[in-house]
Amino acid sequence: MPMLELRNIEVSYGPVSVAKGISFKIEKGAMVTILGANGAGKTTILRTISGLIEPEKGKVLFEDQEIQGLEPEEIVKRGISQVPEGREVFPDLSVHKNLMMGAFIRRDQKEIGKDIQRIFGYFPVLHQRKDQLAYTLSGGEQQMLVIGRALASRPKLLLLDEPSLGLAPFMVKELFGIIKRINAEDGTTILLVEQNARMALSIAQHGYILEVGRIVMDDTTERLRENEDVQEFYLGMREEGVRGARRWKKKKQWR
Amino acid sequence: MFIQQVINGLAMGCIYGLVALGFVLIYKATEIINFGQGDLMMIGAFLAFTCVNFLHLPFLLSLLIALVLMGFLGKIIDRFVLRPLVGEPAFAMVMATIAIGILLRSLGGMIWGYDTYKFSAGITDVPVRIGSWAVSSVNLWIMAITVLLIIVLYFFFNKTKAGVSMEAASQNQLAAYLMGIGVKKVFSNIWGISAMVAAVAGILLTPIQFLNYNMGFIGLKAFPAAVLGGFGSIPGAIVGGIIIGISESLAGIYLPRGFKEVFAWVILILVLMIRPEGLFGIHQKKRV
Incomplete structure (x- = not known):
């Protein structure tokens, strides 16, 4: 199947x-x-x-x-989680909040924290910039952020x-x-x-x-x-x- | 005298700011300008007035009832007037909100009559001495409650999951859909919150102005406040409101008669000519 x-x-x-x-x-x-x-x-x-x-x-x-x-x-x-074309970040939210929004549908706080750590493992630059607002990131970093955000729903x-x-x-x-x-x-x-x-x-x-x-x-x-x-x-x-x-x-x- | 007028203007400005805040919340999320905001304010004030004067409920309970009812009213307007118009041109929405405003005003007149009422909203006016100035306690209450409300809203939109998701949906609707944020629900809640903020503004206004079905026209003056702050910015709405309030109050004593009424509009035109994006204009949204 x-x-x-x-x-x-x-x-x-x-x-x-x-x-x-x-x-x-x-x-x-x-x-x-x-x-x-x-x-x-x-x-x-x-x-x-x-x-x-x-x-x-x-x-x-x-x-x-x-x-x-x-x-x-x-x-x-x-x-199912989609990463749309063209880096659709939430521009005025911090990187960390963007990732939290990725986990919007989930209720298991502890697991979300772990998953976000795992996402930071894939994209260390997001960890460095976690308190920055998303619109200040470079294009490549924004693309990493939207992929990370999509992963936060654990698709x-x-x-x-x-x-x-x-x-x-x-x-x-x-x-x-x-x-x-x-x-x-x-x-x-x-x-x-x-x-x-x-x-x-x-x-x-x-x-x-x-x-x-x-x-x-x-x-x-x-x-x-x-x-x-x-x-x-x-x-x-x-x-x-x-x-x-x-x-x-x-x-x-x-x- | 000068200080007195500044404080009076500050209090009035807080109310303009709160009404402007209602405009801004709805505009940010839904890109609709709600011209009925001032009339929502009137309905909110009358609801609290009815609870206190006719049902003889204590003031705080009345406030609570008025807020809850206003929350529902906001949601109902969203559900039955604006949601069916999604996808229609912007002017259709604007017309719809103007219609809502007129409808609410007429309803207010039908229910509560066309007289002016006195309603002091549980606040008694006593002069408070601060150093060498005497300040009306009403003005202090208005400022304190405005500050409190802003703190609550700030906390809500920045620290709670529901609030951040509303903020997110206003910033990027497509992405919000894809995160599983129910955008329709967000719009409905925004209308609810906005109507509640309007009710607070209306109730705060009653100690300094009489209660009347026509008081929604104050809402029009909140419009320059929102534009001055940079339509779409929450702190901008409050700062814009305060600037309008103080300058209007000073225009009332230092300029010839009649200037007080038009001063807000003079500011509006100046802002649109000099700095159309407002004080807290929004930056470039997206990198390509």
């Missing part, structure tokens, strides 16, 4: 259809990535899972129960929306290292949505490729990395033809 399953999800914003029948599964303990260009529908999928959007058709099953259409707070309580499934967006390359590397540890050490299942395909394919075990509202490929990341189309269109590798020119007219095989 997969931990999360989407069955034929369709979402549209007004007349614009964004998700045209999306289905996929995530097994417990796995790290899965969804790759796709701008406007492919990645964020829409995450928002549908976390209850910010109600799909027109289809089902979202979490631990075998339908959760589509529930209020976001109910979905957080069931153990079974963590949804990450473009954690690398706008970060310096060394920061991206560090962040992905920590994401990998969260998956391996805590056993938290992770769904990672990324544009940085190279990084995402190197840390996840399974990948889906999304193009304009449809899933067009579904394979292990190892095989995706080998795939010609993925190499060309997502990893930016050039294949030199006999004449030494790039094959501009090449079509993706899934079209």
